Amino acid sequence: MDGFLTETDELLRLERECRAEGFCFVAGVDEVGRGPLAGPVVAAAVVFPRGAALPPVNDSKQLTELERETLRDAIYAVPGIQIGIGEIDVETIDRMNILNATHLAMQRAVEQLKQADFILVDGRPVKGLPLPSRAIVKGDAKSASIAAASIVAKVYRDRLMVKLDAEYPGYGFASHKGYGTAMHLEALKRLGVTPVHRRSFRPVREIIDPPPEQPTLF
Numbered sequence: 001m002d003g004f005l006t007e008t009d010e011l012l013r014l015e016r017e018c019r020a021e022g023f024c025f026v027a028g029v030d031e032v033g034r035g036p037l038a039g040p041v042v043a044a045a046v047v048f049p050r051g052a053a054l055p056p057v058n059d060s061k062q063l064t065e066l067e068r069e070t071l072r073d074a075i076y077a078v079p080g081i082q083i084g085i086g087e088i089d090v091e092t093i094d095r096m097n098i099l100n101a102t103h104l105a106m107q108r109a110v111e112q113l114k115q116a117d118f119i120l121v122d123g124r125p126v127k128g129l130p131l132p133s134r135a136i137v138k139g140d141a142k143s144a145s146i147a148a149a150s151i152v153a154k155v156y157r158d159r160l161m162v163k164l165d166a167e168y169p170g171y172g173f174a175s176h177k178g179y180g181t182a183m184h185l186e187a188l189k190r191l192g193v194t195p196v197h198r199r200s201f202r203p204v205r206e207i208i209d210p211p212p213e214q215p216t217l218f
Contacts, residue, residue: 005054011144023118028145030122032153036178043105044153049080059140060150072155084112094200
């Protein structure tokens with residue numbers, strides 16, 4: 001991890017634009033865990049203090065696990081930083097669907113911030129946010145605040161999945177983090193569904209209630 005981001009860095013352009021409009025505490029918001037078959041969906045919100053030396057964050061998907069862990073610690077070490085995390089469990093995901101659960105996770109992450117007056121959110125517009133916001137497609141590659149949120153959320157959720165791997169051995173949660181890999185699907189068929197699997201997701205639902213076999217045509 002080399003160097004620091006400065007106020008003039010391109011990754012802080014969106015934050016500068018918001019401040020030029022009169023906002024003082026600009027939060028970046030991102031989520032992780034929409035696609036997996038198991039585990040919660042997690043969102044993070046990050047407000048960097050103005051003028052601080054910031055770690056060289058980047059889209060979490062472009063980083064190795066070690067780089068994410070190192071940057072996560074550097075993000076938390078920034079003096080005056082604000083961080084909020086929203087975690088939505090599988091029961092809520094199944095009840096309200098993954099899109100609404102993701103929006104709720106983002107809302108809860110923002111609500112944990114002590115001071116924020118504008119939100120830069122990754123991807124498409126999010127309903128229910130408590131502050132004015134702007135949706136940024138591929139925002140984790142365009143905004144330092146969103147990139148930091150993506151790292152915080154990813155590391156937080158990955159650590160949760162490692163704990164679940166110890167609680168439910170044999171599924172490989174520590175390696176695939178709940179995504180529908182061949183290894184995970186094979187374990188599901190062999191070991192069955194756990195309480196941390198998303199029953200509304202088709203591969204899990206079809207193990208609980210297999211579709212009827214199609215008649216053979218002669």
